[in-house]
Amino acid sequence: MDQPLIDADTIAAVATAAGRGGIGIVRVSGRNLSLFTQQLLGVDLKPRQAQLCSVYDEDSQLIDQGLALFFAAPHSYTGQDVLEFQGHGGPVVVNAVLRRCLQLGARLAQPGEFTQRAFLNDKLDLAQAESVADLIDASSIEAARCAARSLRGDFSQKIHDLVATLTSLRAQIETLLDFSDEALEFMQSERIAGKLTQLVAQLHAIDRAAQRGSLLREGIHLVLIGQPNVGKSSLLNRLAGEERAIVTDIAGTTRDLIRETVLLRGVPVHVIDTAGLQETLDIVERAGIERTWQAITQANLALLMVDAQNGVTEKEEAIISRLPVGLTTLVVHNKIDLLDMPVKTETNHHYISTKSGAGLTALSEHILSVAGWHNQSNGVFMARERHLQALRQAIVHITAAQQQEQALELMAEELRCAQQVLGDITGPVDADSLLGVIFSEFCIGK
Ligand SMILES: Nc1nc2c(ncn2[C@@H]2O[C@H](COP(=O)(O)OP(=O)(O)OP(=O)(O)O)[C@@H](O)[C@H]2O)c(=O)[nH]1
Ligand SMILES: [Mg+2]
Structure with missing residues (x-):
């Protein structure tokens, strides 16, 4: 039986993503890892020098061979002694190395605990520690x-x-x-x-x-609303670059909310396509329309789509009067191809064709600018x-x-x-x- 470590607060975790990969890394951090390293790898490691090592299980059976790296405190990510074992990137072998670390007295690290230690040891401040997670989670x-x-x-x-x-x-x-x-x-x-x-x-x-x-982190919550058949789902598909929603010339095609996140200049835009707003006796469609109104309450921005042939009618006026006060709304006149009309933008009115793609770039830029995104990301934190x-x-x-x-x-x-x-x-x-x-x-x- 191995001697348990004196320092019970040694943490270990698999640092690489789950699944198969070229390399799998197990990372350990503790106040003093000399004894631990000896027990895990049977060697004394020189700081900051890669060394080929083997890990054996409690029955002295070989688990894996790989590169070990030792960072002596305080010159490490966490500010404590840190040991990294870079082995073969299969889930079974990586987990076996981790299990061996736990047997030797380490405990499983909490999410973010390595970075938390870095913060506690003044390696990073709070905002920097948060940006570590943001860098990993970056969607663009x-x-x-x-x-x-x-x-x-x-x-x-x-x-x-x-x-x-x-x-x-x-x-x-x-x-x-x-x-x-x-x-x-x-x-x-x-x-x-x-x-x-x-x-x-x-x-x-x-x-x-x-x-x-x-x-850039949270994104924009955009809801597409309007009467049936004006082209809401067609716009979603254009923005997504794929046939995400069913498009037909039957009014009331979309019933449920369809959510898709698209990137506009690196900004995540969470688009919700909704059921067209109209009086209906169809129970399913009515339930869909209920959901449309719920989605509107959670949006930062609404695109009210209209058929360019009809413009803003009484029906749109009725929709506008029900929108939450303060919700930024752009009116998108779609199907300008049918009118042989050029692309144009007037304050909050856009004239586009989801069929030809005309006007979509200007619309995207406007969406970004009303959400507060200007020029490039230079100088942005x-x-x-x-x-x-x-x-x-x-x-x-x-x-x-x-x-x-x-x-x-x-x-x-x-x-x-x-x-x-x-x-x-x-x-x-x-x-x-x-x-x-x-x-x-x-x-x-x-
Ligand atoms: N000519 C032309 N037709 C379009 C354009 N955009 C959409 N359509 C057509 O209009 C019809 C309705 O399009 P949809 O995208 O399903 O409309 P919707 O607003 O999602 O309709 P509902 O889901 O019923 O509320 C389809 O036949 C589309 O092909 C456009 O820019 N030009
Ligand atoms: Mg639709």
Whole structure:
């Protein structure tokens, strides 16, 4: 029987995707893996040097041969000792190596636990740790690029700069509170007001970039609605690039909701094709129409399709009057080929033909722009709802601070709150850092 490890908090997991592959990697992280490595591979590994090793089971039967890599703490992904065994990528053999690691005292890692350890050991901040998952989950090259930039620390750096500015402002306010010299007070308040205005502008710019990053992650929820036969399913098929939905000239062809995610310039657009809205006695169709109205409540954007030959009729007006207040709606006039009409765009009205494809590029661009996606993904950070909320809360606090010129204590308090919410984006703020800045920036002995 093998000796169990002293360090019970050693974690192990298969790092490669499930299924067959060229290589399968088992990864282990713990405070001290010397004994573990000896027991698993029968060798002492030199850090950062690939070495051909064998793994045996408890009956000394060979499980696999492969390359072992050892990263000694703190120079590893998690900041602890990390061992990676790169063996043959079959599910049975990889799981047998993992089972052997568990027998030797490691426990199965929780999802994200390696990255969590990296965060706890200051290898990554919170926003970077989140971008690791976003990079892996990226559904387009644009999303991957944004996540890679956030992982490199671009987003965190912007947040750190804002937090540093806030720290310095708070320090200046503290000094004003301590020394009542009117001339100094006036000069300083002017400077502080200027900095606050700058801060708000910076926050808005970061918020816009983060919002676009969030779009790349979350996507746009788009619902196609309109009377039967106007071409909703035909548009879905065009966007999807395949015959996803049944198209016929029979009114009421689509009954159930049909969902498809398509990528427009790397932005995931979750399209829902719906049953055409009309008065009907058909029970199935009525149930479908119910679902259409439910889908509308969950959408960010609605495309109300009409037959270009008829334009917006009373029936469309009736649909529009039932749409939720605030739902952005574009009116798409389809079948312009039947009218020999050119493609055109007028504010929220698009003229297209799903049959010929005319007008679809302009429509796609418009969908992206109303959702908030402008030009390319350069300078965009991968952001989550949590980050957007923090940025907006910070804007609220700083705007409130701007209104407290006569009450510096309250201004300082608002700035403290702004700093706190921003700090939460990358990780907890170090309370001592404020004191450090106060003493280093100002000559207290004066
Ligand atoms: N000429 C022409 N016909 C089109 C165009 N788009 C769709 N159609 C035709 O219009 C008919 C209805 O198209 P669908 O896509 O099934 O319409 P729908 O809005 O999904 O209809 P329901 O599912 O019944 O609500 C089909 O015969 C299509 O071939 C177009 O741009 N030009
Ligand atoms: Mg349809």
